[in-house]
Amino acid sequence: MSRTRRTGEGNSLELLLDTICNTFGGVLFISILVVILINMSSDAAQVTPPDEAELMEMQIELQKSQERIQKLKNAIDQQQSIESQFVDPDTKMIVRKWTQLNADLTRLQESKDQALANISKDQTLINKVAAESKQSADALAQAKEEYNSLLSRLRTEVETRTQAAKLPKLRRTSKTEMVFFLREGYLSSYARKMGEGSYVPNTNEVVEKTGPQGAYIEPVSSAGIKISKGDNAIQESLERRLADFKPSQHYIAVFVSPDSFEEFAVLKDLMVQKGFEYRLEPYTPDQKVYIGPAQNAKNVQ
Secondary structure, three states, X not given: OOOOOOOOOOHHHHHHHHHHHHHHHHHHHHHHHHHHHHHHHHXXXXXXXXXXXXXXXXXXXXXXXXXXXXXXXXXXXXXXXXXXXXXXXXXXXXXXXXXXXXXXHHHHHHHHHHHHHHXXXXXXXXXXXXXXXXXXXXXXXXXXXXXXXXXXXXXXXXXXXXXXXXOOOOEEEOOEEEEEEEEOOEEEEOEEEEEOOEEEEOOOOEEEEEEOOEEEEEEOOOOOEEOOOOOHHHHHHHHHHHXXXXXXXXXXXXXXXXHHHHHHHHHXXXXXXXXXXXXEEEOOOOOOEEOOOOOOOEEEO
């Protein structure tokens, strides 16, 4: 029989306790054996009484067993005395505290391991969020770069397609007005030259009509000079038409429909080149240009 060692005490004390336990076990085993032998001897005495030699041997064995038991008791008393001398209450308290601290340390280590696992998991999530944030930042930077590029292209396009516009300076004139129409790209004149200083209605290009509010004129569709940019032949035709009038006596009043403003730019450059003053009158085909008495001091450019 052996005694289980207790944790937290000295090794020498453990060895002593083991020795005592083993001795006690041996004595106990011998005592049990003696009792069994005595019982067997008692049973045998009922049949055949033992002789004196056997009784003497049994008494000697019993005496030895009693001596061993006494030695065991003495050893136990000695062990308790030694334990009380070397294992004082303070030492026991220290051992108990050490055991408790060791258990606490084990729990703290487990908590630390769990915290490290949680930190590792959180770090993985942080790394994922950081990667997604970097991707978003890169996408935002790319979007800003594309925006700046498109903005630069838009500014270039606007500068290319935009022309500086200057407000015209108007002035008063008492020259004779000569009416022209510019519709669907065709330039037609209300008057044409018949002779030196003589002008008559140009009925091939402009017709007179009468309405509720009086007489008015309108251009004949597709009649007159078709203006086209970059066509030198058209330039010559326009020069011949303007040559019928004198810049010193006449100014040109041009009624321009919305579909012919680009063609008007060609006519305007030529009128300025030839020294004519002009008056621009935007109009729509449903509007009427009425014939009235001549008025002096018109505003021209």
